[in-house]
Amino acid sequence: MLKHIYRSYIGSFSGLRREVWLLALITFINRAGTMVIPFLSLYLTKSRNFTLEEVGWILTFFGLGSVAGSWLGGRLTDAIGHYKTMAGSLLISSVLFVLLQFPTTFWGICIGIFLVMLAADAFRPAVFVAINAYSKPENRTRSITLIRLAINLGFSAGPAVGGLIIAGAGYSGLFWVDGITCFLAGILLLKLLHPKRALQNAAEIFLKPKAVLSDRPYLIFILAMILFGFIFIQYFSTMPLYYAERYFLSEFQIGLLLGFNGFMIFLLEMPLIKYLEGKLKSHLFHVITGCFLVGLSYLLINITGWAGILIVAMFFLTLGEMIAFPFSNSFALKRAEGGKQGSYMALYSIAFSISHIFGHNTGMQLISKFGYEFTWYVMLIMGLGACTLLFFAGSLTRKELRQVKGQIL
CATH class of the missing domain: 1.20.1250.20 (MFS general substrate transporter like domains)
Known part of the structure; x- marks a missing residue:
């Protein structure tokens, strides 16, 4: 019985292309690397001594940066393709994550977190288009599910590791690790996921x-x-x-x-x-x-x-x-x-x-x-x-x- 369940579970992952698995790995590293996000409120109140009202406004800039980043990522994906957009998002956000530890003023941090999310969330529409490019049409929904699984695992692992980093190296260490992991994800993307590996899926043209x-x-x-x-x-x-x-x-x-x-x-x-x-x-x-x-x-x-x-x-x-x-x-x-x-x-x-x-x-x-x-x-x-x-x-x-x-x- 257990053996049958195990085989069925493993079988649900079968048929997905190597490129989709690589995309999931890169996404996992990226999401696990953004471990500063769950600790942002604690960092702003304990380390930077901001009030809860000020933290609320900073988090608003976090959301605005996310919206702007998603829009920018979509425009860039249409203009230069998903590969360059994802690589640029990962490499630029790696630098911005490291720099985010240095602003000390309210407006400095508002602008910093806006720029971080602008760069980081440009990745999101590009990775969706990449799923479409690298997966077979019949496996598209399962490919999306694998990416979601990578995101969930990354968000689960990130805070746990982040807590250990804060305990050992303080918040400064957290920003450095975030930057390094985003950089590594970008390098992996450039080395392993070349756009020539994309499938030329014929679009199912039903609509103008x-x-x-x-x-x-x-x-x-x-x-x-x-x-x-x-x-x-x-x-x-x-x-x-x-x-x-x-x-x-x-x-x-x-x-x-x-x-x-x-x-x-x-x-x-x-x-x-x-x-x-x-x-x-x-x-x-x-x-x-x-x-x-x-x-x-x-x-x-x-x-x-x-x-x-x-x-x-x-x-x-x-x-x-x-x-x-x-x-x-x-x-x-x-x-x-x-x-x-x-x-x-x-x-x-x-x-x-x-x-x-x-x-x-x-x-x-x-x-x-x-x-x-x-x-x-x-x-x-x-x-x-x-x-x-x-x-x-x-x-x-x-x-x-x-x-x-x-x-x-």
């Missing part, structure tokens, strides 16, 4: 090429992703406060609950995606399913005071996340085949950057004014709103496909 801002179904999809991002990120900002205040969970218990999310992703996401890929359902159908499951987790929390419901809700949240993210990413890549891929994937990245800029603060304000129960119902409604928008986007894409087929016939 469009500018991204004139692609109505895609814009509706992006709006749905912003709403989905709003409700998803609450689990990592406002929800831990709920665990502590309503259920009196310790930091260790909260860490275990959040760790359950990462463990499930590591164990189940790739086999789940391989299974769902075999189903004759559209990408948007799976994204709707994922959004619904995440929204449902908020309803579950509100209908009972049983502490065990927190684990059940986290299960539904993680299941929804595992389904929604890979298939939404895959839908965006497929849609991008009819236009400039960098611009399409930049808008996809920006959707989640917008969620980070406004979502955390919105959740905090709702809880402060109306309480947790009301806020969770708002998140449920937003989740259902995202599902509705995705259904509408799906109906428009089906209508377009029928029109194109009619013209061909």
Whole structure:
């Protein structure tokens, strides 16, 4: 029985090209290397003595830099290609991470963190386009899932290593290690992932090429992703406060609950995606399913005071996340085949950057004014709103496909 499960799990990774594995390795090194990010608030308050209000504004510049970086990465990917954009992002951000330890004034750090994120997040749309270039069309969603797995593992390993570095060498050591790891990821990219290795996938041309801002179904999809991002990120900002205040969970218990999310992703996401890929359902159908499951987790929390419901809700949240993210990413890549891929994937990245800029603060304000129960119902409604928008986007894409087929016939 265990041997069969093991073989099925390993089999879910089969068929992926060597270049996709290399891209995952580079992404893992890059994400693990950005270990300064989880400790940014502590660094600013303890080492630089900024107030919480000042830290809030600095983190706003963090979000603005992320949005600007995603936009810039998309433009550069369309202009010079994903390979040069990723390499430039890694190498420039490696220098900027090292330099970020030196500003001491409020505006100096605001500008510094903006520039770091501008360079670092230019990587995001480029890596999405690279997935499309290096993976076979039938393996695209699983390739995306492998990159997501690398990102999650990197974000899990980074803070643990970062804590040890701070204890041994202080925050200065953290900035240096961040810079060195980004530099190493850039060198690996230049040495191992040459664009000549990209597949010349024939685009599945069903639609006339469009500018991204004139692609109505895609814009509706992006709006749905912003709403989905709003409700998803609450689990990592406002929800831990709920665990502590309503259920009196310790930091260790909260860490275990959040760790359950990462463990499930590591164990189940790739086999789940391989299974769902075999189903004759559209990408948007799976994204709707994922959004619904995440929204449902908020309803579950509100209908009972049983502490065990927190684990059940986290299960539904993680299941929804595992389904929604890979298939939404895959839908965006497929849609991008009819236009400039960098611009399409930049808008996809920006959707989640917008969620980070406004979502955390919105959740905090709702809880402060109306309480947790009301806020969770708002998140449920937003989740259902995202599902509705995705259904509408799906109906428009089906209508377009029928029109194109009619013209061909």
